[in-house]
Amino acid sequence: MPSAEPTRRKASACSKRRNRSPRTPSGKVVLINLWATWCGPCNAELPQLQKLYDQAKGRPDLQILTFNIDEDLGLVEPFMKEKGYTFPVVPAYSYVVNLLNGYAIPQNWVLSPKGDWEWTQVGYGSDDAWVKDMLAKLDAVKAGG
Numbered sequence: 001m002p003s004a005e006p007t008r009r010k011a012s013a014c015s016k017r018r019n020r021s022p023r024t025p026s027g028k029v030v031l032i033n034l035w036a037t038w039c040g041p042c043n044a045e046l047p048q049l050q051k052l053y054d055q056a057k058g059r060p061d062l063q064i065l066t067f068n069i070d071e072d073l074g075l076v077e078p079f080m081k082e083k084g085y086t087f088p089v090v091p092a093y094s095y096v097v098n099l100l101n102g103y104a105i106p107q108n109w110v111l112s113p114k115g116d117w118e119w120t121q122v123g124y125g126s127d128d129a130w131v132k133d134m135l136a137k138l139d140a141v142k143a144g145g
Contacts, residue, residue: 027113029142031134033066034096034107037079042106045124046085052131053087061113061142067092069105108134112141 035042056062108121118141
């Protein structure tokens with residue numbers, strides 16, 4: 001199983017290699033979650049992501065997005081409705097496949113308010129403190145640490 005430990009890297013290095021780094025809204029810390037409807041670990045993580053989104057959606061300093069990598073986009077809307085998820089979903093199969101030479105999901109990417117790619121977390125460790133820990137990590141990125 002992939003490691004749930006975050007890996008720090010900067011977007012500038014990634015963008016120089018691929019020139020396709022996601023861009024952050026001005027002044028916001030951005031969490032981007034990669035997932036698919038067919039992914040078991042994603043299905044375990046998504047309820048926690050929804051809790052995080054519910055807590056953070058009113059904060060002007062944070063943005064939470066998800067990149068769905070299902071090839072069949074027709075699966076996503078019914079899945080979201082069935083589960084009661086309200087977080088934003090961007091269809092991103094082609095983007096992710098072209099950005100990465102292979103990938104593991106779920107993944108979480110965090111971008112700083114300046115657009116630097118701060119870290120990547122691969123996998124989900126089913127930690128009961130996931131929401132609290134993720135908010136602390138996002139706040140640390142905002143604070144510059």
